[in-house]
Each structure stands twice: as C-alpha cells, then as structure tokens.
Amino acid sequence: MPGQDGPDGEAPGGPEERLEAAQVAAPEAAAAVSPRPPRRPGAGGRAAVALALIGAALLLVLGFGLAARCRGGGPPAAGAADSAAAAAGAPGGDAVLAPIQARRDAGTGEEVAPFSGFALSIETDPPGALVTVGGVPRGEAPVLAGLDCTPGEPIAVRAERRGRRTARATVACRRDALVKLTLRLGK
Numbered sequence: 001m002p003g004q005d006g007p008d009g010e011a012p013g014g015p016e017e018r019l020e021a022a023q024v025a026a027p028e029a030a031a032a033v034s035p036r037p038p039r040r041p042g043a044g045g046r047a048a049v050a051l052a053l054i055g056a057a058l059l060l061v062l063g064f065g066l067a068a069r070c071r072g073g074g075p076p077a078a079g080a081a082d083s084a085a086a087a088a089g090a091p092g093g094d095a096v097l098a099p100i101q102a103r104r105d106a107g108t109g110e111e112v113a114p115f116s117g118f119a120l121s122i123e124t125d126p127p128g129a130l131v132t133v134g135g136v137p138r139g140e141a142p143v144l145a146g147l148d149c150t151p152g153e154p155i156a157v158r159a160e161r162r163g164r165r166t167a168r169a170t171v172a173c174r175r176d177a178l179v180k181l182t183l184r185l186g187k
Contacts (some may be wrong), residue, residue, distance in 0.1 A: 102180060109169065115178035119146045120171060122157060125184045129161035141183075149173035159183040 005019055069185050102113040122131050124141035131143045138145045153173040160166045165186035
C-alpha cells in the first residue's frame, strides 16, 4: 500500500518510488537532493565564447602589427599600411602614427616631448641606480614616473648606487610634457 513503510523502516520499492514518497512527505528537502538534468550551454554561453574568440583574434592582429613595427624600426611599406588600415577599418594609410619627436629645451637642456599629463623618463649612467622622484623611491633606472603636479613646481630627482656619487637634478613640472633625463653618477 502507498505510504506504508517496509520492514526496515524505508519506503517500499526502488529508488524512484522512495524519491516520490519523499517528495510527498517533505517537498523542500526532496527538491534539495533530487537529481537535476545536466545544464546545456545556451545562447548566452555561445555568445560568450564568440566574444572571447573575437577578442583573441583582435589581440593577435594588434600584437603582430606592433611586433612588426618594433622589428622593422619604421613605418611599414605603403601596401602593408593600406592593407592594415583596411583590416582595421581606417580610411587610407592613416592607421600608422608617426613617432613622437622630443625637442631639446634651450633653457634647461632637457629633452621634452608632448604627453598627456606630466611624466619623467629617467635613465642613469651607469644603469641600475635607485631613482627617487619628489622624495618617493621609484625603483631602479630606467624609470618612467607619472606625476600629479602644478606647472612650474620644482621636482627633485635623485639617483644613488653603491660605490658611486649621488646624482641630483631639479626639474620644473610642465603641462602635458614628458621630460627625459639622464643622470650621470660620479665615481
């Protein structure tokens, strides 16, 4: 008879009948232990995979373009630029930007290039000296340090290396500029 327990206190029959009896007695508990069919990836899973593949392809194309430009040392040939621009969807050969040209400031002798914000590019001779910018250690040279400062504000730069004399410089903060310094540490 339905609802009667067997001799060992269990619901009669096989696992399906026992599950059915448990669902009637305690539906919440039965839902927690009942087997669920495996989930199949739907359209959302396929869309995520497609987006990942497109992103990987874009990164690959950009990476090969940058690697070719770095190895070649200059802009690609006109035919290559046109095909790269067409692949990127850009009109004509405008896809390749000219390198930023630094100019020497006549007043300070510093090399200055256009930049968004203010930054210092610091190299040392010999390389590997510990560089401090505005009192904050920035690591071993070469160092690229972006700064939040007011144009005209003096910024102290120091380079130290064991067995060498410390090199110091003071740079004036500039609006939208990258200043390149080479500090020479004496013996």
